[in-house]
Amino acid sequence: MKIKLAIATTVTLACATLLLAQVQHRELKSGKKQIRTIVLMPMEVSLTKKGLKGTEPLTDQELDAELPLSLEIDAVLRNLGYQLDMQSLSLAALAKDPDERYAVDDLQKSFDAQLQLVEHKSKGVRKGRFTLGDDVLKLPLSDKVDALLFVRARAQTLTENKKTFGWFVAGSRYDSTAMDFGFVDAKTGDILYFAKSRLEANLVLDPEEISSGITKAFADLPRTGSSPLRAQRGMALSSNASPASAVESSTPSGALPSTASPGSGSPTRRIRLSSTAIRDLLIRKVAPEYPEIARSNSVHGDVVMEIVIDRNGRVADVTVLSGPMQLIPAATSSVKQWSYCPLTINGQAYEIETQVVETFKIGP
């Protein structure tokens, strides 16, 4: 009986270790070590398409997926009061100095070399078992930086045929995304926090699920004690942006000044972001008028819309995804008047696809 109990306990503990989604270093948990400023290492994202004929990489989309993913991570961390620096170790910033590029590459390889062990023995993170060593100090960073964030994302898209086939053979039927996050002490190289997220979601097309997955992965990060940080898109992301440049004249009145102006020469590109990631970009919100007829009939609820924000921050297109019929005209009409801070990164202007929800409530 005792033996059985011991085996059951061992198995349960082993499974629990394997399934641990987030683990933090004991010194981080106790507050001995604190994180506030985090620098994002160049992330590694791989996208593949799996069909009946085999697996193919989606190289072009990989590059497009990195930016929205970094914006999603930034938004979640800001909400928790952390400051994420996405520029200091970006590939563009490292392009000039080969030694700095080598230092970053060596650390990336060092992280990857330990990743498998960290995933399987994640409990070791608590004890400070995993470290990249003080070679992290070779990075061109200031002493104010507390941690480095390593991100590994692997996403798989299934072709329609493959999904159908999956129903018959009990194989995979959904797109999937696996993300690993490692927060590394910028002074000692110790892995302070490790989290993994496994989602049945498309990395590019389902930003709401991705954002939710990141939020859950970061759930055990200690609170910084400071309030959520507001995004400074232009300052944080656009190295070419002039802080003094004003928003374009076409921006609706009442708009807050933007720190970045959309690049004029380059063609506009489009990315999909979650509602969390664009929350701080909203600079003008117009409340919908409750249609009298709907109110008198007690029609209420959410109208979920997909919108396209153009390079000037205006809502260029609205598509209703769900909601009561009588509320849809009022919802779309108000959303069309919203305006956002234009998203420009390194001189490249972006259109944004995202979801918004208008809630109609009766009563106070």
Add this chain to the structure above:
Amino acid sequence: MRAQGKNNLSDRPDKLTAEQAQLPFQFTKVDLELLHQVDQFDKYIQEQGWVYSDPRIDQYLENLGRSLVPAETPENVKWHFRVLRDVEVNAISLPNGSVYVNSGLLARMENEAQLAGVLAHEIAHVVNRHAYLENRSARKKMVAIDIIVAAASAGYSAGLSPAITTAMGNLLPMIVVETMFGYSRELEHGADVAAVENLSRHGYDLREFARGMDPLRNGPEVDLAKEPVFWASHPKLVSRVKYVTEMAAKLQPNPAGLQVNEAAYRSATVNVIRHDAQLAMLFGRPRTAVAIAQRLIEEEPNNPENYVLLGDAYRSLGARTPVPTEEELSDEGKNAARKRLHHMTLAEYDKALLKEPRGVQRCQANVDRAQEAFQKALNLDPQNATAHRGLGLLFERANAPAEAIAQFEKYLELSPSAKDVRQIRMRLDKLKSSSGSHLPPQQSQAEGPARIR
């Protein structure tokens, strides 16, 4: 098991592909898609810092490579010859004309004729469109996926480091990644024959091409791979050496006066070889680093940098012997090492070795050798900053804070703008705070160096 699949594939002559290779190549939509992906990958690896850049080796490699390419550039090919920062002994070519030689291969080669052989072999793969031909075979694509999985998990003796292999597997069509590990036997043979003819036309000593393949088989590290997967440890390497030697005898019956160019090779590659030794130390191959440093000292016995490198390499050896012991080379020893590496980080592995009594003795022997090497560097150049850093690290590890502080301070004084200044300063601060104050060193330089224990 999966690796075995690759061997079977390699052993199987592919008649269809060989016949296709004889026909004039016409680009199809599939080929152009592959070209686009390869171009993207090419750009990616340069941005990532995988490519080593130094004007001397860049110029040398580019000139040597371009001297071996055909006069007429094939369609959709732009020749580029670069060094990949990777300790594995390997070279790869992409169908767009980019040829990458691993720093680990340069460190193992001895002269220009050997390197020319590798480049000519890779050029032949590009010119004969081998990657495109393999890509057209759906059957092989499916096999390739298994190869990548095996490659990524092969660990120690893969032809590319696991991190790069994984990234390549993520970014490139699987078939292209597979081709980097070796084509079918027939295509490899074809590339060898083309390379031999090319080298012969350019007056290179063909015996060196064969000799260049030989050292690829045995390095100073213990080969832990159960199944050789890659070009570098290709099971047919023995037969390749044999037929290249036979061809050399036929084509060059009188080898006198043929090009070998050892001096030009040494001069152009010395920096990248030192860089490779640093990589080897970083990624748990200190024996390789020791072998490289010893070779560099043989070639240039009065260069203090070579002694610093040797000192660093001995320091990173920890409790290992400079060359593998018989026990390590036995199947039992390899199995034990494999198990440990799957459960331990490199730092933990080093600590585990130190727990054995003989580990402590070995470690002390390495510390002595390291100290001796740093001292030789300082004898040759008393202002050599990196030798002081090396000694500082040795003293720090030996728990001699006063000596470590003195060496680190000297390093910072001599090299105030080095890339690792923050790292050394941080160590210095820690030493000072733990020792409480400036302790006087046990023995001054004038009295001779203190023995580190």
